[in-house]
Amino acid sequence: MFESNIFFQDFSGILTVVPYTLGLALLILILGILIGGILTLIDQYKIPFLFQVAAVCLSFLRGTPLLVQLYLAYYGMPKLILFFAGLLNFKFDPNQFDPVITVIVSYSICFSAFQSEIIRGAFMSVSYGQIEAAHSLGFSSVQTLRRIVIPQAIIEALPNFLNSYLTIIKSLSLAFMVSVVDILAKAKLESALNFRYLESFAAAAAVYWLLCAMLTVVFRRYEQNIRKKA
Amino acid sequence: MKMDFGYMIKILPGFISVLPLTLVVILCSGLFGFLLSVLVTGIRIKRVKIFSPLMELYISFTRSTPILLQMLLVYYGLPVVLSLIGININNWSGTLFAIATLVLHNGAFLSEILRPAYLAVDEGQKEAADSLGFTSFQKLTRIVFPQVLPVALPGLGNALIYLIQDTSILFIIGVVDIMGTANNLISNDFGSRQIDVFLTVALIYWAISYMADKFIKYFERKTARYHLENGLTR
Numbered sequence: 001m002f003e004s005n006i007f008f009q010d011f012s013g014i015l016t017v018v019p020y021t022l023g024l025a026l027l028i029l030i031l032g033i034l035i036g037g038i039l040t041l042i043d044q045y046k047i048p049f050l051f052q053v054a055a056v057c058l059s060f061l062r063g064t065p066l067l068v069q070l071y072l073a074y075y076g077m078p079k080l081i082l083f084f085a086g087l088l089n090f091k092f093d094p095n096q097f098d099p100v101i102t103v104i105v106s107y108s109i110c111f112s113a114f115q116s117e118i119i120r121g122a123f124m125s126v127s128y129g130q131i132e133a134a135h136s137l138g139f140s141s142v143q144t145l146r147r148i149v150i151p152q153a154i155i156e157a158l159p160n161f162l163n164s165y166l167t168i169i170k171s172l173s174l175a176f177m178v179s180v181v182d183i184l185a186k187a188k189l190e191s192a193l194n195f196r197y198l199e200s201f202a203a204a205a206a207v208y209w210l211l212c213a214m215l216t217v218v219f220r221r222y223e224q225n226i227r228k229k230a
Numbered sequence: 231m232k233m234d235f236g237y238m239i240k241i242l243p244g245f246i247s248v249l250p251l252t253l254v255v256i257l258c259s260g261l262f263g264f265l266l267s268v269l270v271t272g273i274r275i276k277r278v279k280i281f282s283p284l285m286e287l288y289i290s291f292t293r294s295t296p297i298l299l300q301m302l303l304v305y306y307g308l309p310v311v312l313s314l315i316g317i318n319i320n321n322w323s324g325t326l327f328a329i330a331t332l333v334l335h336n337g338a339f340l341s342e343i344l345r346p347a348y349l350a351v352d353e354g355q356k357e358a359a360d361s362l363g364f365t366s367f368q369k370l371t372r373i374v375f376p377q378v379l380p381v382a383l384p385g386l387g388n389a390l391i392y393l394i395q396d397t398s399i400l401f402i403i404g405v406v407d408i409m410g411t412a413n414n415l416i417s418n419d420f421g422s423r424q425i426d427v428f429l430t431v432a433l434i435y436w437a438i439s440y441m442a443d444k445f446i447k448y449f450e451r452k453t454a455r456y457h458l459e460n461g462l463t464r
Contacts, residue, residue, distance in 0.1 A: 002310075062391070063439035064432040065398035067409070072432060075424040166294070173296035174399070184299050197306045205295050205303060212294030 003199060010190045010203035014183055018207065021182045024104070025168040029115075031108035032168075033161065036115025043120065061113035066106075067174050073106035074099065074178045099178040107168065107175075114164055122157035123149065155226055162219040166212055183207055237423060238430045244411055245434055251325070252397055252407045252438075259329050260393055263336025264386075270341040275348060285341075292338035298399050301331040305403045324404040328397075336393060343385035347378045380453045387446030391439050398435065408434060 042054045061069070078094035085092035126149050134144040169183075176185035187204035191197045270289070273281045292300065305327045309319050319326075351374050359369040401410035412431045416424055 059440070060432070060436060063436040063443075065395035065435055067398045068428055068432045068435060071428045072425065075428065079425070170294075170296040173298045184296060187299075197302070198310060201299060201302050201306060204299055205291070208295045208299065209291060213290070 002202075003196065006194065006196045006199040007203050010187060010196075010200040011206060013190050014186045014200075014203055014207050017181060017183060017186045018211065021169060021172055024100070024180075024182070025165060025172060028104060028107045028111060028168050029161065029165050031104065032111035032115045032164070033119070035108060035112035036117075036119055039112060039116040040119040040123070043116070044123070058113050058116065061110055066110050066171055067177065069110050070103070070106050070174060070178060073102050077102055077105065099175075100180050102178055103172075103175045103180050107171065111164060111168060114167075115161070118157050118160040118164070119153075121160075122153035125156045126152045158226065159219070159223050162215075162223070166215060169211070170208070183211075234423065234426050238426050241415055241427065241430060244415065245408055245430065248407055248411050249434075251405075255325065255329055255332070255397055255400065255405075255407065256394055259332030259336060260390060262329075262333045263393075264340055266333060266337030267340035267344055270337055271344040271348065274341065274345060289338040289341060292335055293342070297331070297335055297396050298402065300335055301328065301399065301403060304331040304334065324400070327403055328400045328405050332393065332396065335396070336389065339392075340386065340389055343382055343389060344378070347382035347385070348374065350381050351377045376453075380450070383446065383450050383453060387443065387450070390442050390446060394438055394442060395435065 039054050039058065042050050078097045081097070082092055082094055084090075130148055130152075131144055134148045139147065172180075172182040173184035175182055176188060181189065184204050187200040190203075191200035270285050273285050276282075305324075308327065308330065309322075312319055355373055355377070356369060359373045364372065397407060398409050400407055401413055404410075406414070408431055412427045415427050
């Protein structure tokens with residue numbers, strides 16, 4: 001029925017890909033925050049034309065499933081790069097294109113929609129009176145942003161960023177569709193050897209559960225720490 | 231790199247014909263998931279012995295594993311578990327497993343929205359209802375529920391959008407919904423028109439999400455009058 005030795009064998013096999021998954025998710029989170037920050041700035045300063053384009057893009061990113069976006073990137077990106085490489089007389093072989101890059105690009109763009117919402121909320125939490133006070137004290141706009149707004153906004157945004165880190169780790173399970181090996185993909189590969197699907201999926205669930213529980217505890221500690229300092 | 235819009239329009243009827251299946255899955259799992267989440271929330275709020283910690287465990291599990299993994303666990307695990315108590319579900323279709331997964335997922339997910347919304351209703355209001363001689367059922371339907379609704383609706387709306395997007399993975403257990411049809415089209419074409427096909431899929435999902443969003447916004451406006459912040463007193 002349920003063989004525990006296979007479960008533990010799969011469990012230790014899956015543990016080997018955990019660092020890779022965590023690193024990939026961290027990279028996606030950072031890129032997502034950067035793109036999301038740019039989107040927020042476009043949204044806040046209402047830059048003409050770019051503002052409307054960003055609104056449509058955000059609506060598309062929120063309205064379509066991640067898996068569909070991933071497939072679009074997987075099939076579209078090599079062709080797009082090939083097109084631009086052709087323009088620039090630059091050699092590019094689509095067959096050697098690493099799908100990890102597809103995953104990183106499409107996930108960063110998809111999650112930037114969520115990050116921009118978080119960043120917007122964080123900036124909103126700093127009252128406008130503080131910005132006026134900084135201006136009246138002779139701070140430049142950059143100084144105001146760097147010394148007054150961002151230190152306060154980060155405390156608001158951080159728990160949400162950490163939350164999306166967990167979401168990204170979970171969403172990476174879809175990356176198997178484009179042959180990138182994360183936790184769930186490793187479980188599938190393990191079960192392909194002996195057809196014990198239930199054991200390997202249970203092992204994957206255990207790994208995810210442990211990982212999320214540990215990260216949640218660490219994040220909560222960290223959040224309490226910075227809230228105390230602020 | 232060129233789009234074939236004629237081809238995209240040609241394959242559209244195929245997607246429209248499987249749309250009812252997707253909508254049935256969304257409606258069933260949304261409705262039963264909501265009912266399950268009400269039960270789970272009730273158990274957690276009333277702190278029912280034994281069940282309450284079990285529910286905490288269930289919620290923590292659902293929140294920390296990907297929905298794809300949950301679906302695979304239900305698909306491979308549920309027949310094994312139910313065969314232990316003598317129920318045979320080997321002839322269930324993929325759609326039923328998909329609905330079962332989404333119900334279980336949403337039961338936990340929505341409870342995390344409903345519980346804070348319930349706790350947001352001021353304790354004094356419940357005491358006032360008690361002192362006015364409301365029965366506990368009246369208290370729930372006339373005092374608590376109308377106030378929970380406007381607080382919970384934005385969260386429930388988000389959950390609906392997530393539910394719609396989660397249906398995109400159902401093809402993995404063999405449900406021929408929008409994504410399943412897309413994959414069939416691609417294998418018929420020997421994989422030459424993936425971009426056109428997935429762009430069509432993206433547009434269909436975009437339309438469904440957009441309508442769901444408008445629907446929720448309409449409800450939010452309707453229930454805004456129950457919100458104490460903009461009620462009769464101000």
